[in-house]
Amino acid sequence: MSDSHGLAAERRAALAPSASPRRLAWRRFLRHPAALPSLALLLLLTLGALAAPLVEQMLGVDATRADLLGRYEVPSAGHPLGKDELGRDLLVRLLYGGRISLAVGLAAALAAMVIGSLLGLLAGYFGGRLDALLMRLADTVIALPLLPLLIVLAAVDLTKLGLPESAARSEMASFWQIVILISLFGWTTVARLVRGAVMSLKRREFVRAAEALGAGPWRIMLRHLLPNAVSPILVATTLSIGNVILLESVLSFLGLGIQPPLPSWGNMLSGAQETLWAAPRLAVLPGLLIFVTVIAFNFLGDSLQDALDPRASLTQR
């Protein structure tokens, strides 16, 4: 995988009777037909989002400036995708929106991964009452109607929670609010997977040996159990990024997620129903980007599962 080994290593690996587990996993990953296209698409989208200010400069536009005379302007050389309902350049706003949507997806999925891993470790390792309580909690969180609850939570006035006015009204406040809210509900899958892995691992000899050598529960959990549960965590987290992006887009669409003028793909669609007659592309393009991003993350997660957990995918397929 790393370039330092070069072609010679490649040849040696091809000739060698056994390849490293990592290389085998990489090969299994590549065997999934959607793996490389998804990866390439996501890289492209990330690059585009990162390059938003550059594109803005190159086109010589200002994505935040409204131009009421240029509303719904059709695509032209200066504005490749035309202008939106306030006369802002659509392409640049889509790129900036991608920054927010991708960042929310990654941040909330990672936060949920940390919470889920921790709770899964605790439930699996200690078992008993704690396990029963945590798993009951997970069941309940899964069963609840998620969206109405998220709407109530997202509607909470941050100043009433004691946050200073400046922080609650700042541009990034809605970003962090969404990340925290989604991760609070998104930990259940990872927690279950980690718990399952820990329960099957904790009676193995290597854990016994570590215990006999005097390792404490935290050392056993973090150094011995968690590394063995990395594969399912990675797969579940990749799959959850897509779901997080979907949830963020829904909340922003409903006016409760990312607050304008900060653009996200979801809130760019919140006015789409009114502009449907005037400029359908305003309703189509942000949604299309959400769709391809989410499907790419889902395919990536599926390919990772094939690569890292061959037994699970053998029984599923």
Added chain:
Amino acid sequence: MSRFLLQRLLESLLVLALMSFLVYLLIGLMPGDPIDIMISGDPNMSAADAERLRAVYGLDQPLLARYWAWLTSVLSGDLGYSRLFNRPVETILLPRLGNTLLLMGAALLLALIVALPLGVAAARRPGSLMDVGVNLGAFAGASLPPFWLAILLILLFAVYLGWLPAGGMGDGSLAERLRHMILPVVALSVASVAGLLRHIRAALREALRQDYVRTARAKGLSDRQVVYRHALRNAMIPVVTILALDLGMLFSGALITETVFGWLGMGKTIYDAIMGNDYNLALIGLLLATGTVLLANLLADLVYAWLDPRIEYR
């Protein structure tokens, strides 16, 4: 069995009680203050009037006391008034719960009608073009932003083709109601189709590998009988539970669909109530939705036991 039922019922009630407190707390944290809203409608009111009003409504009491007062009045049957509609909350919510159940039921039915034959066809020939197509379709359906799908449907069928209305519920006649239902039901069912396809496909494949299927084939049953009478019936057991457990998600989908299409259901009502500072309506609506979903989960457990007699409840 009855002990299990009782325990689950108590647990559901406990969750509902906790939810009611949590949501009560959260509603108090939403922007706007009921007295401020009253005052804004009447410029003659002074700060002293506002204080008096606060005392009249008990808003100067601590949170727990307010919650207790609210809870006892709700339990005695007084659900309060809706600020947006100026009507008792239950007269708004009950018909809308009906509308939502109609929408969800129709969507679920459509999802089953679409997903069952496709999932079976995919599972019977793993790796075939059909299988690959179904898998791809399931991935796409699960990745579609539901509100965007609704907007695209409106764009195609209402704006371009002009075949169907872009929203609303019609004038009350059955034909009109059905015409207004088509797009919301399709929009809502797509996510369920995707989920069902994956589960049916996986469960049926698993079932077709079992020994009893080989026995059925060995004694000369037709392929059709093996698949539909033997394998599918067993494969559907987990699917039924998953269907019921996904009701919370279906309700979330209904909220989006109703909001986009202006369908007067529970989801839209809860959303409008939260956006319009209608606390009573939002609170009761949320609890009613949660209670319905929890009840459905309980029913799913019972159906599971009924379908699979091997399951024993402690």
